[in-house]
Amino acid sequence: MKKVFAILLTLTMALSLLAGCGSSKKEEQPAETNDTKTEQPAEAAPAPLSGAVALNGSTSMEKVVGALGEQFMSDNSGVSVTYDATGSGAGIEAASNGSADIGLSSRALKDEEKADRLVGTTVALDGIAVIVNPANGVEDLTVEQIAKIFTGEITDWSELGGAAGTISCIGREAGSGTRDGFESITGTKDACKMDQELTSTGAVIEAVAGNPNAIGYASLSALKDTVKAVTVGGVVCSEETVLDGSYEIQRPFVFVTKDGVALSAQAQAFFDFATSSAANDLIRGAGAVPVA
Incomplete structure (x- = not known):
């Protein structure tokens, strides 16, 4: 009887060992591949700016506009920035009738000018x-x-x-x-x-x-x-x-544009540059007070 019990115990242990070995095996997973990934096309670099930016208006803004225009043309060799110093009234009219991209005014716009869809953006204080x-x-x-x-x-x-x-x-x-x-x-x-x-x-x-x-x-x-x-x-x-x-x-130094009339790419880029903090040192060097 003892002999039979010993045989049964031996068989039980052997089966347990076999079961343990089987459970330790892991199924191999297929390796991940990049075959299904698609490469995104690289974004094309923006075309360099070219053309003219016409400014017209305040004679008091000459130093500020001169410094901004010179730096912008240095950074964008294909663009020319022109400045016609005619006075604030003429600059506001030029923005209104479209004879200039941006009018220059050394005063805030009046209510009647705003009613003509003109928009004034303060570039600096003076x-x-x-x-x-x-x-x-x-x-x-x-x-x-x-x-x-x-x-x-x-x-x-x-x-x-x-x-x-x-x-x-x-x-x-x-x-x-x-x-x-x-x-x-x-x-x-x-x-x-x-x-x-x-x-x-x-x-x-x-x-x-x-x-x-x-x-x-x-x-x-x-x-x-x-x-x-x-x-x-x-x-x-x-x-x-x-x-x-x-x-x-x-008083303020103001860029005058017309609401609903899009600026050219080069004029918009100049506007964005002149009203950003990147222009602060240039404005300060021209004797005015930056506000960005």
């Missing part, structure tokens, strides 16, 4: 410096004093602590964005009494530089050491004070 001849002893003026000078209430420098001399007011022509900004901020719209109305910022600077009793206004981006910018309410006209709003006499 301080309007109040300038006098370097020989003038007056260093600071308030906005109220500036308004009284340009409307004829104050006529002599001695009334402001300077040497005696009849004040000569020099400004821009009607339609100028600089004039519009200056008059809007100082509250002198259609009330200024000027000895000279000149057609460019450079001409105003030159006239003030040549007249010891002159006062005028000019874009911060266009200032030269041939004139002196007075502080306004104790605040110097600078990038920092324009950006933080502490300098009161400031």
